[in-house]
Amino acid sequence: MATITLDNLAHSYLPDPKTPEDFALKELNHDWADGEAYALLGSSGCGKSTLLNIISGLLIPSQGRVLFDGRDVTTAPTADRNIAQVFQFPVVYDTMTVRENLAFPLRNRGMEAEEIARRVGRVGTMIGMEAELDRKARGLTADAKQKISLGRGMVREDVNALLFDEPLTVIDPHMKWELRTQLKKLHRDFGHTMIYVTHDQTEALTFADKVVVMYDGRVVQIGTPQELFERPAHTFVGYFIGSPGMNLFDATLDGRQARIGDATVDLGAAFRHRGPVQVGVRPEFIRLATGGEGIPARLRRVEDVGRHKIVRLNVGGTEVSAIADEGEAIPADTDRIRFAPGAVNVYADAWRLTPEGGDAR
Numbered sequence: 239m240a241t242i243t244l245d246n247l248a249h250s251y252l253p254d255p256k257t258p259e260d261f262a263l264k265e266l267n268h269d270w271a272d273g274e275a276y277a278l279l280g281s282s283g284c285g286k287s288t289l290l291n292i293i294s295g296l297l298i299p300s301q302g303r304v305l306f307d308g309r310d311v312t313t314a315p316t317a318d319r320n321i322a323q324v325f326q327f328p329v330v331y332d333t334m335t336v337r338e339n340l341a342f343p344l345r346n347r348g349m350e351a352e353e354i355a356r357r358v359g360r361v362g363t364m365i366g367m368e369a370e371l372d373r374k375a376r377g378l379t380a381d382a383k384q385k386i387s388l389g390r391g392m393v394r395e396d397v398n399a400l401l402f403d404e405p406l407t408v409i410d411p412h413m414k415w416e417l418r419t420q421l422k423k424l425h426r427d428f429g430h431t432m433i434y435v436t437h438d439q440t441e442a443l444t445f446a447d448k449v450v451v452m453y454d455g456r457v458v459q460i461g462t463p464q465e466l467f468e469r470p471a472h473t474f475v476g477y478f479i480g481s482p483g484m485n486l487f488d489a490t491l492d493g494r495q496a497r498i499g500d501a502t503v504d505l506g507a508a509f510r511h512r513g514p515v516q517v518g519v520r521p522e523f524i525r526l527a528t529g530g531e532g533i534p535a536r537l538r539r540v541e542d543v544g545r546h547k548i549v550r551l552n553v554g555g556t557e558v559s560a561i562a563d564e565g566e567a568i569p570a571d572t573d574r575i576r577f578a579p580g581a582v583n584v585y586a587d588a589w590r591l592t593p594e595g596g597d598a599r
């Protein structure tokens with residue numbers, strides 16, 4: 239296991255990049271802590287695979303260095319990095335049995351037969367294929383083959399890091415949950431540094447200790463699921479994490495207060511910023527009201543989604559979402575919204591502003 243350091247890293251697929259837009263991965267400095275489980279989350283094309291491929295050695299970055307425990311591996315081939323990788327689609331040997339496939343990375347390293355048998359047995363159970371170990375891989379479903387690929391990734395205990403690139407895409411939804419649980423267990427038992435690429439927030443939030451959110455070639459926030467929920471550093475994080483995502487209101491600031499349309503909202507803290515801002519409030523923290531204080535709003539519809547209700551409102555021509563409890567009555571004469579105290583974030587040019595005196599809450 240290793241600490242992975244990304245030093246001044248950036249990548250462009252163009253031979254002569256000039257502007258930031260020419261870079262698929264914009265400049266990045268970060269230490270991936272030894273033994274931590276990370277998810278790399280973002281929508282298609284944001285640069286997740288580019289970053290993963292630089293870490294694994296499939297791609298040499300156009301700028302900066304990659305260090306494993308302080309050793310520069312920027313140009314080292316994948317084989318010299320001592321990592322295990324699992325890709326989106328299965329990589330298995332059809333002519334071998336499931337057992338032989340799982341044993342392959344260990345046999346390659348000359349491990350004793352007894353130890354190989356022990357590990358293959360354990361991983362076979364983890365992927366739910368203990369009854370099929372002696373079947374040939376040929377003829378198995380794509381789903382089963384991908385489980386073998388995952389098993390092959392998990393069978394070695396001495397790797398610097400385990401890298402997963404959307405590994406559950408072809409897996410049946412029921413099995414997805416099971417395999418994610420197994421990956422978490424593997425992480426608890428062996429403490430590998432794990433990097434897991436996904437565009438699925440549920441997968442990222444349930445798997446990782448820390449989620450790395452990427453947007454347009456840039457890492458916009460690295461944080462625990464709770465940090466991403468409570469204090470999204472960038473409006474994209476607010477929008478991408480959560481269902482529905484964070485609401486944004488155009489506003490101007492005056493010390494502790496924000497002016498949103500004709501309404502004034504107390505922010506709970508003062509901000510020094512001048513100029514237009516956006517106030518971000520998650521649907522969980524929007525309260526419905528009739529009369530009195532608050533921002534004028536018009537009820538549009540209520541969606542019952544099982545454990546809670548999503549209330550859609552119109553605020554100054556923009557759709558705003560609120561989450562209400564399953565049993566909560568939604569008065570038809572709702573004409574205001576208010577924000578729960580302490581649940582407001584303020585953004586200028588999409589980046590979160592820190593309140594004066596720092597983040598107390």
Ligand SMILES: Nc1ncnc2c1ncn2[C@@H]1O[C@H](COP(=O)(O)OP(=O)(O)OP(=O)(O)O)[C@@H](O)[C@H]1O
Nearest residue numbers: 251262263280281282283284285286287288289437
């Ligand atoms: N080999 C390549 N040559 C040129 N451009 C590329 C190449 N690979 C990726 N890109 C571009 O770099 C950007 C980032 O792509 P990348 O595959 O890293 O994103 P991603 O977040 O992994 O997306 P996806 O989830 O769709 O794989 C995209 O604009 C993509 O078109």
